[in-house]
Amino acid sequence: MSAISVKNLTVKYGSQTVLNRLSFDVEKGSITAIIGPNGSGKTTLFRALLSLIPHEGSVKIFQKQAKDVLSRIGYVPQKFDFDRTLPITVNEFLSFAYGRRSLKNNQICHEVRVDALVDKLIGELSGGQLQRVLIAQALIKTPDLLLLDEPSAGIDIEGAQAFYDLIRHLNTEHGVTVLLISHEINMVYSFADQILCLNRDLVCNGPPREVLTKEIIEKLYGPEIGLRGHKHL
């Protein structure tokens, strides 16, 4: 059963086509990774899936329009740019998104190791801590679908590994469908059930071992990166 079903999705900015007739399905309970070079339309695809931008074609999430299932979707943005000198505690930020006053004994906060951070100011958190808070924000409403836009960017290797372990745990223990954008091809190769390769068009779609060939990597990133970064393929 599909969590996401996309048919002939096209996004244009003026006369420029950013996404060209994409069609794919994301299975419920799967982990799907979207890869592609900078400017290939990955974040635009997320925005189109959420109906945040005008688009052509059909997008269904849990067989409905995105705006009708927003409460079932958790989202971790790529950029979280704010005035770091403004005093907003983690607890306050989470309550802005969630509505309840205190999250000190919340199970999700405990699982993503945010419970020790609730009284800290979000402007004083490290990159990894802020990322965990953003993930907690997405998970607190117990979503069925989690959209992650380059979730481990700016985190060190250990932090990234812990992060992917957490996503795997959420997927297997809580049955959350995960769709994530990533630049870390090695990581998603062993981690994802399905890969979507994007470069304006959908260049590949399938299990990593079948679709992440040297040819596809070179087609996406050019011959140098294709050979250097992915020796195991």
Added chain:
Amino acid sequence: MQLLAMPFMQRALLAGVLLGALLALLGIFVVLRRMAFFSDGIAHASLAGVAVGVLTNANPLLTALGLSAILAAGMAWLERRTKIASDAIVGLIFTAGMATGVILLSFKRGYQPELVSFLFGNILAIQWSELILMAVLAVIIIIFIILKYKRLALMILNPEIAYLSGVAVTVYHTLLYVTVAVAAVLGLKMLGIVLVSALLIVPVSTAKLFAGSFRSLMFWSVVIAELAVLVGIVISVYLNLPTGAVIVLVGIGFFALTLAFQKLKRI
């Protein structure tokens, strides 16, 4: 104490307390969204509305409120629907409104005293009718902020997360712009076009230096604004100085003292 018995002083203090709370609370969102130039621009653009009121013998405050609210909604729309940079949009509206106001006012003989009053404010000359209008609008906006501050803050921090949390982002975006415009125009009577954005920026900038949470930021911003307004009005009356300018300098004084105290604490 004799001064407090005078109706003009009572009206000035009441208006000051209302505007202090209103501008301080909205100022938090102005700073959070980095839209200080917007509040300054909309205050200047409102001169066109003031001029329409002066020329048509309508209440200039009402015409300025109407025009500024429309301009603010238009600016929010332009920001969402065009690729023009926000500061360029503010710059265009700022100068167009100001230039229109200056030209319109040139048709009215002897307009200079009124122009000076709107440019630099004169809270001691406020009328009961203006105070009532101010109170109604200020109370509505303050209640809106108290009830919806979480949604406003989330919309500013990240519109996508806000959208997924059920916030009508477009509506809140427009409401924020319109309420800041209305508050800035109400503030003209106290601080004038030139200085009104000071009360949006200075209290929150001072409270930011020591507040430990968003809720305490809201509380202390209002306290600092009220102190600046009340102390400013009293000093200006006793020393016979322009009220708006004294309020701004008292606010800046609080900021400087707080900053100095914070620095000394770290030594």
